[in-house]
Amino acid sequence: MLNDIQIDAVTEILNIGLGSAAAALSEMVEEEVILSIPSVEVLDRTNAAKIVGSGGVDTVSAVHQAFSGPIWGNALLFFPEKQSMELVRAVMRNTLPLETLSEMEQEGMTEIGNVILNACLSSFADIFQNPIETNIPLFFQGNVNDLFRLQSDDGDTDETTLLLRMEFNLKHKEIKGFISFLMSISSINSFLDSITHYLDVDIA
Amino acid sequence: MSLTNCLIVDDSRLSRMMIQKFILQTHPDWHIEEAGTGEEALELASNHNFQVITMDFNMPGMNGLDTAEQLRAQFPETKIALLTANVQESIQNRANDLGLDFIPKPITEEKIKAYVA
Numbered sequence: 001m002l003n004d005i006q007i008d009a010v011t012e013i014l015n016i017g018l019g020s021a022a023a024a025l026s027e028m029v030e031e032e033v034i035l036s037i038p039s040v041e042v043l044d045r046t047n048a049a050k051i052v053g054s055g056g057v058d059t060v061s062a063v064h065q066a067f068s069g070p071i072w073g074n075a076l077l078f079f080p081e082k083q084s085m086e087l088v089r090a091v092m093r094n095t096l097p098l099e100t101l102s103e104m105e106q107e108g109m110t111e112i113g114n115v116i117l118n119a120c121l122s123s124f125a126d127i128f129q130n131p132i133e134t135n136i137p138l139f140f141q142g143n144v145n146d147l148f149r150l151q152s153d154d155g156d157t158d159e160t161t162l163l164l165r166m167e168f169n170l171k172h173k174e175i176k177g178f179i180s181f182l183m184s185i186s187s188i189n190s191f192l193d194s195i196t197h198y199l200d201v202d203i204a
Numbered sequence: 205m206s207l208t209n210c211l212i213v214d215d216s217r218l219s220r221m222m223i224q225k226f227i228l229q230t231h232p233d234w235h236i237e238e239a240g241t242g243e244e245a246l247e248l249a250s251n252h253n254f255q256v257i258t259m260d261f262n263m264p265g266m267n268g269l270d271t272a273e274q275l276r277a278q279f280p281e282t283k284i285a286l287l288t289a290n291v292q293e294s295i296q297n298r299a300n301d302l303g304l305d306f307i308p309k310p311i312t313e314e315k316i317k318a319y320v321a
Contacts (some may be wrong), residue, residue, distance in 0.1 A: 024289070028310045091310075095222050107218045113264070114216070115310045118289035131294040136264055137217070 002192075006179055007040045008166065009195045011164075013127060015039040017120040018166045018179060022117040028091045028112065029170060036167040042188065048163045049148040052178065056080075062092040062140040062147050063113020067121050069132035071191045072181035075121060077113045083175045084109050090173060110139045120179065139199075148149065148182065162188045206319055207249070208234045209252050210320075213268065214260035216245040219311055221285070226316035234320075242266030249275055254282055258307070258318065261288035261295060269298050275303050285319055287311070 003009065015038060022033040023038035041051070079087060088108035089101055096104060114137040121181045125132040140147055149162075162183045169176050183191065209225060212220045220238045227234060231249055237252060239245040245257075257275065261268035272284050283304040288295065299306045307315050 024310055089214065092218070092222075095225060096218075104218055107216060111216045111218050115289040115309060118309075119291065120264070122290055122292040122295075125292040125294065131292060132289060134262055 002040065002042055002187040006192060006195075009029065009199060010162075010191070011038050013124065013195055013198075014040065014164050014166065016127060017123040017168045018120065018168075020123040021116045021120040021179060022168055025112075025113050025168070028115065029087075029173075031155045031173075032171040034169045034171060038164060038166040041163045041165075043163055044162060045148045045161050045182070048161055048174075048180070048182075049145040051163070052148070052165070052180070053144050055057045057144055057178070060140075060144050060147060061109055063110055063117065064119075064137040064140055064147070065113065065117045067132050069125065070128050070194050071124065071132065071183065073181055074149060075117045075134075076150075076180045076182065077116050077149060077177065078140075078144070079175065079182075083177075087112065087175050087177070090163040090170070090175070106139045106141075110137050113139075114187070115135050116179070129197055130194070150182065160185050160188075162191070171191055174193050208256065210234050210236045210256040210258075211239060211245060211248060211252070211254045212236060212258050213239045213242065213263075213271065214258070215240050215263040215297075216260070219309075220258065222311045223316055226313050227320050229313075230317050230320055238286065242271030245271050246274060254279070256317075257282055257284045258287045258319075259284060259304075261286055261290045269295070269296065269302070272299075272304055273302055273320045276304070 022035050026033045057080050060078040060079040061081050065075045085105050088105050121132050164181045166179050212223045214220050224236050237248050239248055259268040260273050285307050287307040289309040290304040291308045294308050
């Protein structure tokens, strides 16, 4: 479990990272992106999926991207399934003819995920002054439980995960998305060490 | 005026489509080739004289910086931009060391047109 000051510190770093992600999304859709207060929880993956699912998010379109470096795990960007097409449409409206949009949904979502997740992870890397390597982003469509069963490439099979969660909404469109990071206990500890180093205060 | 050959390297077909569209809006006379991987880019570059290259970083196989490093050694005069969502300082510094321009994703009309203007 994390103590209050650790949660506060993780939330602060998350705010910076997701601020960059929101700026990237805002640039793509050319409108304001409203961010929720981030939530930080350590829990097992089944409960993580339940918490996300309890918000009415059951079937999702998602992009997941494994990352490694000072912290490692899987970054997830996901939307209620019906809204992902709306997002692709909002981003690509000036580029693709309408008839091509639906066949490009998967590629569109993957590229949107690539930009948003990388903005966030790049921000973490710069804060920690330690490079983070990212794998190729992958598209996923299906049940949120299956999304949270995805494993990292590093062989971590830890059931416990740090569920960093932030919800964002587009101001003029009914699109709601989530970003989460699935990280094992060892990666969480490394994350806390990096934060301690960055803040130069003991948060243990 | 001689023909400008341009190479777009990105594993995302959508990104390649967007970049191509914005370049052709400014330069309808440019000849544009596309590559989905670094390896494919190197092969194409050996058969074409590219003056302008846009290069994604995170691709399957060889990454964009390693590909650009090889291209830079072979074609020192070519204008190459690393066009990536990976905006970490370490990546930007490596791009700078190789003499590459750096364009952060997302791809926008303004960024692409400014680069090829």
